[in-house]
Amino acid sequence: MHRFFIARTDRNSNRAELSKEDKQHALRVLRLRDGEAVQALDGEGGVWEGTLRVDGDDAYIEVGQALDSKEANVFVTLYMGIPKGEKLDFIVQKLTELGAKRLVPVKMDRCIAKIEEKEQEKKLARLKKISMEAQKQCGRAGEMEILPPVSVSKLSGIIEKHDLTMLLWEEAEGFRIRDAYKERESTKDIAYIVGPEGGISEKEADILIASGAKCVTLGPRILRAETAAVAGAAVIMSLWGDI
Secondary structure, eight states, X not given: OOEEEOBOSOTTOSEEEOOHHHHHIIIIISOOOTTOEEEEEOSBSOEEEEEEEEETTEEEEEEEXXXXXXXXXXXXXXXXXXXXXXXXXXXXXXXXXXXXXXXXXXXXXXXXXXXOXXXXXXXXXXXXXXXXXXXXXXXXXXXXXXXXXXEHHHHHHHGGGXXXXXXXXXXXXXXXXXXXXXXXXXXXXEEEEEOOTTOOOHHHHHXXXXXXXXXXXXXXXXXXXXXHHHHHHHHHHHHTSOO
């Protein structure tokens, strides 16, 4: 089933417009024809059955019955030490598929990569596009929010806003995510922190733990940053969410 984002300027109308890019993709790449069944996403939590209507070079969706949004019942936020290369692209894609609600890059001592302020808007727009493509693929209705980078000191003041924040640290021992679940089974707002390739420094870990983060381990093996990010989301969604 092909899925498209729509703009519903008139909620009383069953006609929903497609972006120029989606029109071209539907007609020239997918070669869809008038009357084909599709799904429509509004990016705000709404998803509907739809019928593609084609009129020459123009196309729009005739909106039908509302469908289940497929959004998880837990709000998951990842605070990710900025990794190098295209690893953040991968993390954004997979977290969108898993149902996370927010990703925030974090500037840490051992980050090799940086998101410079002058490039920030462009990079965040690119990450959002990757997330939106993943959103269409997996069929979820709500967007995953991607926020500008924060420092560890700023993050330390944000931690208390969540019901539970877990620091996934390679130096942690004994206490696992499932142990946090046993303590906070009814929690609905969960954040977790993952370091970059070089890991989280002891100084940073001390700051975050002092601010309320629970230090947890992902097991005896050292995982790559991108693996830890995805594994963390998968375990959280398995315990608190809908996997």
